[in-house]
Amino acid sequence: MNNIIELTADSFQQVISETAPETLIALYFYTQQAPECVSMTSLLEEKAAQYSEHLLLAKLNCDVEQALASQLAQQIGLQGIPAILLLKGGAPVDMLPGPQSKEMLDAAFEKHLPNAEDLLVTEAQQLLSQGNFSEAYTKAKQAYDVNAQNSKVKLILADICLNIQKVDDADALLSTIPMVDQDAYFNNLKAKVELAQEAKDSPEIKQLEAEIAKDENNFDAKVKLAVQYDQVGRKEEALETLFSVLQKDLAFGDARKMYLDVIATLPDGDELAGKYRRKLYSILY
Structure with missing residues (x-):
């Protein structure tokens, strides 16, 4: 699915209602007449490419869709363009009026999108489910290098370690999981580690x-x-x-x-x- 679309009056309601509630929609008001929109469009498209599964960039050309742009501007109190309205589950969660630098966009989107290690964990989980243990390990290790305190990261890395028979590494990772994060997944991995440890001295x-x-x-x-x-x-x-x-x-x-x-x-x-x-x-x- 292409996560960069041009909004029209006909597609607006469908986009809002049919987009998954966990997906962040960046409703981008722009005009081709404003030079600052050119750089912002490029930055937003880069962000959309980075978060292809978590972000939908819905571009609204205010020169072409004047009626829709005017109606939405009145509803949200928009004073000028460029501007970005962030929505999740069909509801506004943030408003970014005026030109935005890369740093400003990063700070705003960071509040509503998965962080770097979460993206890597998702990739690792997909690769693990496919039995691609080597690449799964690489992704999970990258996530661990980003944030070694994240229990979700340590659990997926421990799981992969068990699958590639790095039992001691898995055991060491599980020993650092705080009590509050010791869920059913943790208990399942712990049981597997104990069985693997018993088999080490057959x-x-x-x-x-x-x-x-x-x-x-x-x-x-x-x-x-x-x-x-x-x-x-x-x-x-x-x-x-x-x-x-x-x-x-x-x-x-x-x-x-x-x-x-x-x-x-x-x-x-x-x-x-x-x-x-x-x-x-x-x-x-």
Whole structure:
């Protein structure tokens, strides 16, 4: 849906009544005869592009739609143009008379539109629902970098961490959620973390660790242990175990392929991925 429209007398009521109540409508009164309208139009169109799902820019050309413009001006007490009337749920929420700078527009729209981290969280949620965990992690991490205190951000990031088996990271995030924000979503994630933590020390893992303790050169056991570590989200231990094999025998079985596969499961930009790529390069070259 195009969120920039030219209003007419015929479309006005339909636009107001059919626009979702959570969408902010910027009713923009302008004339092509006023030079200040040119720059404002450009700024408003940039804002509309930035908030394509949350903002509708309804432009009213007062030269073309004189009757409608005059009627609305009387109803809202408009003294001149350019001017912007902000509406939500069909009701006025703010009025911006006269020319507006970018800073003035940003300050006014900020009161009624989602903030930067909320937009990123929405994108992360959509990507998570699509199973695109790597990109979802990137968006959620960006939101966390913007505001590390936002519980909504920490919850979605913890959820994604669980899906990519970064269990300790998820646990650390959940431990910082204040009591007031510990809702059903939090409790569900907490339960998943507890189950994942219990699985981290399975009987199979303990047995393989015991075998390796007896013989550090038991590469078969190390590769099997790395597989187990990877399956329960102990990524760094999986990589370190495989690296200890590759240091001594770079061509041992599928160790190198597994090493790269584990790295590939980590999200883009993950520090762990960079660390173990460098370690591999150090023995390759």
